[in-house]
Amino acid sequence: MEINFILNNEDKCIEVDPMFPVLRLLRETMGISSVKTGCGEGECGACTVILGTPENGIIRYKNVATCIMPAGKLNGKHLVTVEGINGDKLSPVQKTLVDEGAVQCGFCTPGFVMSLTGFFLGGEKLSYKNILNAIDGNICRCTGYFPIKRTAKKLLESVSEYPDTEERIKKLVELSFIPRYFLTIRDRLVELKEKILTDKSIKNEINEKMIFVGGGTDLLVEKSGRTGADYTRFISNMAGNINLISKKDEFIRIGAGVSVTDIKDSEVIREHIPGIENFMEQVSSGIIRNMATLGGNIVNASPIGDLSVLFLALDSSLVLSKDGVTREIKLKDFFRGYKVLDLKDGELIEFLKFPSYDNNVYINFEKVSKRNYLDIAACNSAILIRNENRKIKKCMISAGGVSPVPLYLQKSSEFITGKEITIENLKELSKITLTEISPISDVRGSAEYKKELLNRLILSHFILLFPDLVNEGDLI
C-alpha cells in the first residue's frame, strides 16, 4: 500500500507491504541506522522511536518499538528517530546521558534517547515513576541502569509541566529537547491527512480472508499474519466504538482497538477499576503498551493473556460484528480451546463491555513471572469481590497459565460467593480451584509450581483486599 508520513523533518510517500516491520523499513529503505535490531520481538527497545499521531487537532507523541510495528500503521503519522533530534549541540537528554556515564557500548543508547525524549514530548505527568515507566522496555546489558535513572531524575528537575500540547512542544523546542521543525509538524500532518483521505487507492471493503490488525505486535513476533494490502485491515482506521472507551447503559465499553496505555490512563476505567494503572504496569512495557490493543490481546488467545484474565473476572462480554450484524458473547465463552475462539472468519470484535460496578466492589490483579516486570506470566489471576459484613456477596475469579485458555474459575467463584472470609473457607476454596485447572509444565514453570502458585495468587487477592479479615499467621 501507499503510505504517507513524516520521517523526522521529511515528508515521505512510499509503497510498502502494510505488515512490513517499520524497523526494517527504516534500516533497509530509509537509510536510518540509529534504530538497532536487538531482538526482533519487542523485548529490548533498541529500535524505539517516537510516533506522533494527530488526535483532535493536536499531535499525541508516544514511544513505540519498531521491530514489531507494521509499516501500515505509519500512515499519516510523524515518526521521529534520533536523527530527528540531533542538532548542533546535544539535546538535554543526550547531554545528561553522556554526563552521567549512562552510555557504555552504545547499542541501546539511541533507544533510551528516544524513550526519554518521547516521555517529555508525550506530556505525561512529570514524575519519577512515570519517567521510569517510559523507559521500562529499554534493555541495557552494560550499565545496570543506575546512571540512566540518574539521568532521568536530573532531566525531571530541568523541565516544568505543560499540559497544553502546543505550549509543551514550544517549550521543548526552547529548551532544545527537540529541533524547531517540530513546530511545523501539526499543519503538515493535517495536509497529509487530506491527501490520505482523497487517496482512491485505499480500499475499505472487508472480506473473509482478511485479517484485522490491532497493534500488530503479536503478529509480527510470530510472523504468522497475512500480509499485503488486500488482506490486512487496521482497526485503528475504523470508525465507531472500536477505538473508544465509553460508558453506556450501566456498562463500560472498551473498543477492541484501544491500546493498553489508553486503558491504563482512562479516567472512566480508573474510576471503575481502581488500581488499573498498577495492573497494567505489569503488562509488557511502555513501548508495547502504546501499540498493543485490547482486541489483539484477546484474539491472540494466549492462556496467560493479561487483559483476558483481568476482564474475565469482571464478567465481561464481547460485542462482535460481521456484515453489519452484531452479536454478544460472554468473554468466558469466547475461548473454546487452546487458541480456538468463537469467532467466525471476517468477524470482528467491536468492543468489550463490563458492568459499571459501584464502589463497594474490590478488584485485584496478580501476576508472577520469572522477571517481575516485562515478562510473560507463569500464572496470573484477577478477582472481583462484593463484600458485606464479612460475607462475600459476589465473587468472580479468573486465572491464566493453568489451562489451555484464559480461565474463568466458575466453581471456585460459585463456592466462595455467599461464604464468609475465613481461613477454612479459603482452604476449601483452594481445593476446589485445583479441580478446575490443568496446568502443563513448560518454559514458564512446572505444572506442580503453577498449581501452587495460583493458589498463592488467590490467597494474595484476599490478603491484599482484606488485610484485617485475614489472620496472616494462619495462612502459611
Add this chain to the structure above:
Amino acid sequence: MKNFDSVKHVKGESVFVDDIISGEDLLYGVVFTSPAAHGKIKKIDLKEALTVDGVVSILGHHDIPGENQIGAIIKDEELLAERTVRFKGEPILLILAESIEAGEEAREKIYVEIEPLQVITDPRKAFENGDLIVPSRTFSLGKIDKAWRECDVIVEGAVESSGQEHFYMETQGSIAFPIEGDGVKVISSTQSPTAVQRTISNILGISMNKIEVDVRQLGGAFGGKEDQATSWASLAALGTFILKRAVKIVLSRKEDLNFTGKRHPFSSDFKIGLKKNGKILAYEATYYQNCGAFADLSTAILERALLHSTNSYYIPHVNVTGLSCYTNLPPFTAFRGFGAPQAIFVIESAIKKAAKALGIEPRVIQKLNLLEEGDQLPYGMRTENYDIRKSWNLLESKFGMNETFLRIKEFNKKNILKKRGAAVMPVTFGISFTNSILNQAGALVHIYTDGSVSVSTGAVEMGQGVNMKILSVAASVFSIPRDFVKMETTNTTRVANTSPTAASSGADLNGKATETACENLIARLKKVAAQELNSEIENIVFKDAKAVDKRSGLSISWNSLIASAYNRRVNLSSQAYYATPDIWFDKKKEKGKPFSYHVYGTALVEAEVDIIKGTYKIVKADIVHDLAKSINKTIDTGQVEGAFIQGLGWMIVEELIYDEKGTLITGNSSTYKIPDMKFTDCDVAIEFLTDEENPYAVMGSKAVGEPPFMYGIGGYFAVQNGLISAKSETEVEFNAPITPEKALLFLLKN
C-alpha cells in the same frame, strides 16, 4: 570525566557491523546448523534450496581451501561440520544469497539426514564416560588428609550453577570484503582481531598478511566475542574468498541465543572442615565443568576457576580438582569472571552450610578467614599490596553492616508475609591472563603535523571505556587536551599479534604500551624543545599543551613544537610494546605467580522476599571496591554497577534451560530474561578505595571489568536468607539461579 565515545552513541552515529551498508554487491550469509545435538551426517540434499531465487551458492566443508579447523587452544572444532555434529546449532552449511529472506527460504529447503547418537548434557555423565577435554587438574596446598582430623566440624555438599547468556545487545556479526591480491578484509564484532585473522588464514590457507581485520567498537561482548566471534568472521571470509563479493553475516537474536556458547554451567562437590570458632582448616572441591561440544576456551576457564577456588580466604589445606567435560551443548565460553564466579559460588555455599552446622552466621566465618597481606594462595602466589579487611571494615564502620543485620532481624520479627535477608560478599580476583603468553600488547601513536594525535592499540572498545582510558593516558603523557587525541579502530595492519581484549586487562596492557609509545615521542620532542628554547633536555617539561624550560620559564606551544619537529625531520610516530613482568606459572607443579596483582572488595546485599508468592527483589547493596588510582571514575563506577547487576542476573533471574535432547528451551528474548530497568529498583552505594597507587598497571590504576561481577553472588544468598527466615528448619539447596519457582517450592516444603 565523561567518556568522549558517548557523544556519537547518543547521536546514533556509531557504526556497528550491521550498520555498514555496502551496496548491491553485498551478499548475505545465512548459516544452516545442525538440528540434532549429536549424530552422524548421512545425507545432504541441496537441490531444492539451490533453486530459491536469489541464492548464489551454498558452501560446505569441502569448499574450505585450507584447514577446516577453528579450535583456538585445542584443535577440535570444525568451521563447518564434516561427518559428525556434536551440538544443536553447529554450523554445517553456509548459504550465500542476495537477501536474508532468500537465504532463510533456502535454509528451510535444505534436507539433511542425521543418524542420531547418544546426547549427553550432564557433565558428570560425561565424566563417567571419560569424555574429558584434558586430564583432570588439581591444585593443592598443605596436607589435607591430616587436616581433616583436626577439624571440629566437616560439612559436605553439592552446588549447581547454571550457564548464562551474554546477551550483548549487538549480536554476533562480521562483514568481509575482497581486496586485491586474493586478500580479505574483515570487519568483525570481535574481542580478538588477531585470533580472527589467524583462524581465517588457516581456513583459507593463505598467509596472515593477506587478511586485515578491523574493529571499530562492539555493542557489548562480556567475553562472548572473545572466541565465538571467530566462526562468523571465518564464514564471511570464506564466502568472500570464494565468490569475490562482500559477505555479511549478522545473527538474529534467536540464532545467537541458540548457536553460540555461554557461561559454563558447573556441577560441583565440596567438603569443608573448620574449627568451632569458624576457622577454616581444610577445603576440598571438585568442579565438573560443562564445556559443551568443543574445547573453545574451557581449559583456560577451568584454570581460573581453580585459581579462585578459595576466593578471599586463607585456607591452609586445600585440594581442588577440575574436570573439563565434553557434552552435546553449544561450546561454553568466556564470560566476565571466566570461571571464577562458579568456583567462588561453591566456596561461599560451603561456608553457608558450615555456618549452619556450627550455629554461627556465615559472615563470622567469612571475616575470620579473610586473606591477609603475604598469605599464600593454593597456587603458591602470596598476596601483595592487599588489604581486603579495609573494605570489610568500611562496610561495618561506614555502611553499618551489623546494624543492617539487626534491622533485618527486627523486620522479620514484625513481618510474616515479607521477609528480608542479607549477605556479605567479599571478592578477590587475580589480574593477568592466566596464560602468561597473552600478557603483551602493542600501540602505535602518530602525531600529525597539526599537533593532533592518533592512537592505535590492540584493545577493542566494547563499552568498557578502554578507548577513553587510553586516550587519557596519551593526553596525560603529552600534557595536551584530551580532544587532541583520537582513538583509531583496532586493526591488525596497525597493531599486530594482539591478545584478546579480555581478562579485565585491556587498559592495563594497551595503556602501558601507549604510555611507552608516548614517552618515546616525548623523549624526541624534548630534544626539539631544548633546541627551540636554547636549553637542555633535562630542563624541558611538558605542561598545558606546552613544552616549558623550567629554568628560564620560556615555552613553546605543542603545535609549534610539532611543526618544528617535522621540519627538523624528527620521527613523529612511535610503536611500543608492553609485556607484564614477573608472571609465570608451572603447570606441572600447578604453582607460580600467574597474576600481576589482585583486585579486592566487599559487598553487602539485601533482599526482600514475598513469602506468599515466592517473588523477591534486591532492595539495597553497599559495595566497597578497590580501584587504586582510577584513570576515569565515571567509567569505573559504570563497570562496578553494571558488573554487579550482571552478576545478580546470573544468580537470581537468568535461567538457561536445556532439555535432555540438547535444545535450549529459553532460546529467545521472551523466555531468557536479563535484568530490566525495574529489576534494579534498589539503592546501590559504592565506595572506592583509591588511596594506594597500584605499581603494576598504567598510571597506578587497577583493572575493573570482571571483579565486581562476583558481588552479585551475594544476591543469591541474600534471597536465600530471606527465604530461610520463613523456613529455618528446611534444608537449603545451592542451585543457581534461584527463581520464583524454586523459591515458592522451597517455602512449601514440609
